[in-house]
Every structure is written in structure tokens, then in C-alpha cells.
Amino acid sequence: MAGKAVGNILRLPREIVITVGLISGSQFVNHMYLVLLPPILTILVGEFEVSLALLGIALGVQALTNTAFQLPFGYLADHYDRTIALGLSSFLGAIGVLIVAVSPSFRWLVVGQAIIGIGVAGHHPAHYPLLTDATPESIRGRAFSVYNFGGMLGFAAPPIIITAIITLPGLTWRHAIGALGFVGVAYAVIITAVFSRTLGRDITEPNVTDTGRSGEFLDRIRTELRTLVAGSEILVLALLALIASTANWALSSYTVVFLTEIYEIPLEQANLTLTGLFLTGSVGVLAGGSLTDRFSPTPVMFVSFIGLTVLVSVIATSAAPAIVAIGLLLVIGAVRSLEGPARDILTERLSADxxxxxxxxxxxxxxxxxxxxxxxxxxxxxxxxxxxxAFFVIAAVAAIATAVTVTMALRIDAISELTPIPRD
Known part of the structure; x- marks a missing residue:
């Protein structure tokens, strides 16, 4: 599946290959930043002498600043230059990771997480317009699936890299996080330089030619808000994304804790399971892209959410042996990732010019x-x-996502109006 999807991309024109490849790599780095702490939560509890709930706040701060800077970066990408938005966010994210690595206290850990969130915020507003303008509609679902494949590999990397580094004599979690930060700095230099030199303005230029500089600032804000409210389907899709993300982030953040506490699995093996969950997720996003190209987005999303609901409910009972629970978690990784490309295609098709x-x-x-x-x-x-x-609550949240998907499909008449694009 992965080889076929990547092979299809590699046979395309050079500019498309460069765009999809480097943006997928950027998503890999970007997603590494999002899961720096879950593999070491139990270590940080002792080092900083804080509760799991406080560490959860540190994780949430990163997501909060990420949320707050989405629209500013979206405005920058739509009205000015996507390469600038991508380069700026790439460097900021890497700086935040390095701050986390050297943080002398819990407060500095939170500061680093906040800066990571600001940096990560610029990626999606720059990535998706670049991908959309660089790829023809007939292969866009597969391009999105390759992109999400890179992101899932990024999620999978930190648990195994951090575990490998901290097992070496004299090295700690700080060395592991620092190494990932330096990788981020290097990639920020590479992608900014390559895009500045090789991509045409038809890909990097703004979607909106009139930046509105002559208008008053508050008038521009009101215009932006009216645009968002008018796109009510996008708001419904954002609500669904919130509900699904709540279930997925809870699962990603506390799978290691679940395995170590309920099944008393060693930390190293629990982290390997978390990596496996993300690796099977990378296969899931590739399958999701192909299914979305063949069918319409909402049925793929429905199958993904109903599968997540059922499987997490089974795991939460802890009735299955440890090896079966690990296997089910790996299946969950694939099932929950089916909806990513479908959601991306739905967002792109519902967006106004x-x-x-x-x-x-x-x-x-x-x-x-x-x-x-x-x-x-x-x-x-x-x-x-x-x-x-807590895992039973995760299953309940996934069930709500399933219900919202059905409601959304009825609202936008997905079967008749969002049919797949025929392939050449």
C-alpha cells in the first residue's frame, strides 16, 4: 500500500514530487514535536515532582498556542507567502523543542511547549494550500495520504528514538529531545531554501490577490469572521475534528500509562507499542486516501469512528490478555487514521474560493x-x-464523533454532492 502510493507520486512531474515529498517530511518533523512528552510522562513526574494532571496541562498548553496561532498563519499563507509561513513556523517549533530539552524547571518546560505550539501552528495553513495548488484533483486524495503517512511516521518516531537514547549510558531524556530539536532546525533550513529556489509563484503565491492593506484592521477582522460564519459546513467539520481529536489525543497521551499500570508492561515495551500504534496508523492513512478517492469522504470517516469506538471499549474492559490488548491497539492505530485523508478532502471541497x-x-x-x-x-x-x-470515556467521545459524522453527511448531502473525482 505504502509503496504503491509513493510510487504513484514519484512518477509525477518534478515540482509535484518535490512539493509532496518535502511537505510530507515537514509533517514528519512537525508531528514529532507533538508527541515528545507522552513517552516520558512517568519520568517527568519524578524529575519535576508534578502530577500527571499538571503534565497534561503542559501538553495542553502546546495545543492551546497552536490553536491561537492557526488563523494568523492562515492569513499569512492566504494573503502573503506560504513559504514564509512555513519557514517561520519550522524554525519556531525547533527552538521550542530545544527549550524543552534544557528546561531547568516545570515552568520552563511549559514555556518550551508553548513555543512549540506557535511553531506547529503554521504548518497546516501552509501545507494544505501548497499541496492543493501543486497537485491535480485526480491524485489529491493519494497526495494527502502520502502527506499524512509522513505525519504518522513522525508520531511513531519519538517513542522509539527517545527510548533508544535514554537506554545508552550517560544519556537522558534531555539528550533525546535535544537531538530531535537539532533535526528540526536542519530540516527548517532545507525546506525553506529548496522551496524558495525551486517552487513557482503559481504554487507559493497567495490565494487572495487583494491583501486589503487600504482597509481598516477591524474591518478586515469582521470580513474574515463573516467568511468563516458563512462557511457553516467548515464549522461543523471543525466541531467533528475537535471531538475526534479529543479521543485520539487522549489515546495517544495515555496509552503508555494504561499499559504500564493495567498490564504492568515495562516502559520500553509500552513505548514500542505506542510507536507501533502510530506505524499502523501510517498504513491507515494510505488506505484512507485510496478509499476516499474511490468512495466519498463521509462513509470512510464513519467506518473509522465506529471502529475506534468499539475497539477502545473492548480494551477498556482489560478483559483481554496483554498480548491481545497490544494487538488491538495496533489495529486501532490503523482504523482511527482512515478518517484523516477523508477529512482533508472534505475540507478542500467545502472551502470557498x-x-x-x-x-x-x-x-x-x-x-x-x-x-x-x-x-x-x-x-x-x-x-x-x-x-x-478514562479509557471508557475515550470510547464514549469516539461514539459522539460517529453520531456527528452521520449528522454532517445528512447536512451536506455527501452521497450526491461529494462524489469521488474520476481518476485518469
Whole structure:
């Protein structure tokens, strides 16, 4: 599946290959930043002498600043230059990672997380317009799936890299996080330089030619808000993204805690399971892209959410043996990732002319609000009631996402109006 999707992209014109390849690599780096702490939460509890709920707040702060800067970066990408938006966000994210690596206290850890969030905020508003303008509609679902494949590999990398580094004599989690930060700096230099030199203005130029500089600032804000409210389908999609993201981030943040506490699995093996969950997710996004190209987006999303609901419910009972629970988590990784390319295609098709960057920014706000809410909320639930009970709540949130998907499909008449684009 992965080889076929990547092969299809590699046979395309050079500019498309460069754009899809480097943006997928950027998504890899970007997603590494989002899961720096879950593999070491139990270590940080002891080092900084804080509760799991407080560490959940640190995770949520990153998502909060990410959310707050989505629209500013979306405006920059839509009205000025996408390469500038991407380069600026890439450097800021890497700086935040390095601050986390050297943080002398919990407060500095939170500062680093906040800066990471600001940096990560610029990626989706720049990535999606670049991908949309660089690829023909007939292969866009597969391009999005390759892009999301890179993101899922990025999620998978930190648990195994951090585990490998901290097991070496004399090295700690700080060395591991620092190494990832330096990788981020190097990639920020590469992608900014290559895009500045090789991509044409038809790909990097703004969607909106009139920047509105002559208008008053408040008038421009009111115009932007009216545009967003008019796109009610995008707001519904953002709500769905928020609900789904809450379930997914809770699962990603506390899978290691669940396995170590309920099944008493060693930390190294639990982190390998988390990596496996993301790796199977990378296969899921490729399958999701192909299914979305063949069918319409909403059925793919429905299958993804109903599968997540059922499987997490089974795991939450802890009735299955440890090896079966690990296997189910790997299946969940693939099932929950089917909806990513479908959601991306739905966002692009529902966007009005000149609002692709802002539309993806709005949907990403939903995603990141889920990332803001889930870690502290579920950290508190675990502290107060237990990790098993928290996983039942994750299943309930996934069930709500399923219901919203059905409602949305009826609202936009997805079967008749959002049919797949015929392939050449």
C-alpha cells in the first residue's frame, strides 16, 4: 500500500514530487514535536515532582498556542507567502523543542511547549494550500495520504528514538529531545531554501490577490469572521475534528500509562507499542486516501469512528490478555487514521474560493482544541478515577464523533454532492 502510493507520486512531474515529498517530511518533523512528552510522562513526574494532571496541562498548553496561532498563519499563507509561513513556523517549533530539552524547571518546560505550539501552528495553513495548488484533483486524495503517512511516521518516531537514547549510558531524556530539536532546525533550513529556489509563484503565491492593506484592521477582522460564519459546513467539520481529536489525543497521551499500570508492561515495551500504534496508523492513512478517492469522504470517516469506538471499549474492559490488548491497539492505530485523508478532502471541497488556507486553519483549530482539552482532562480523570475508567470515556467521545459524522453527511448531502473525482 505504502509503496504503491509513493510510487504513484514519484512518477509525477518534478515540482509535484518535490512539493509532496518535502511537505510530507515537514509533517514528519512537525508531528514529532507533538508527541515528545507522552513517552516520558512517568519520568517527568519524578524529575519535576508534578502530577500527571499538571503534565497534561503542559501538553495542553502546546495545543492551546497552536490553536491561537492557526488563523494568523492562515492569513499569512492566504494573503502573503506560504513559504514564509512555513519557514517561520519550522524554525519556531525547533527552538521550542530545544527549550524543552534544557528546561531547568516545570515552568520552563511549559514555556518550551508553548513555543512549540506557535511553531506547529503554521504548518497546516501552509501545507494544505501548497499541496492543493501543486497537485491535480485526480491524485489529491493519494497526495494527502502520502502527506499524512509522513505525519504518522513522525508520531511513531519519538517513542522509539527517545527510548533508544535514554537506554545508552550517560544519556537522558534531555539528550533525546535535544537531538530531535537539532533535526528540526536542519530540516527548517532545507525546506525553506529548496522551496524558495525551486517552487513557482503559481504554487507559493497567495490565494487572495487583494491583501486589503487600504482597509481598516477591524474591518478586515469582521470580513474574515463573516467568511468563516458563512462557511457553516467548515464549522461543523471543525466541531467533528475537535471531538475526534479529543479521543485520539487522549489515546495517544495515555496509552503508555494504561499499559504500564493495567498490564504492568515495562516502559520500553509500552513505548514500542505506542510507536507501533502510530506505524499502523501510517498504513491507515494510505488506505484512507485510496478509499476516499474511490468512495466519498463521509462513509470512510464513519467506518473509522465506529471502529475506534468499539475497539477502545473492548480494551477498556482489560478483559483481554496483554498480548491481545497490544494487538488491538495496533489495529486501532490503523482504523482511527482512515478518517484523516477523508477529512482533508472534505475540507478542500467545502472551502470557498480564496479560503483554502483559512478553512484548513479553522479545521485545525478544532483538532488542536481537542489536543488542548484531552491531556489535562484525561490526566485528571486518571488521577481521580483510574486509567481504565478514562479509557471508557475515550470510547464514549469516539461514539459522539460517529453520531456527528452521520449528522454532517445528512447536512451536506455527501452521497450526491461529494462524489469521488474520476481518476485518469
Amino acid at each position: 480564496g479560503t483554502v488556507g483559512k478553512s484548513f486553519a479553522v479545521v485545525t483549530i478544532g483538532l488542536m482544541l481537542g489536543g488542548t482539552i484531552a491531556p489535562p482532562m484525561f490526566g485528571y480523570l486518571i488521577d481521580q478515577f483510574g486509567v481504565q475508567e
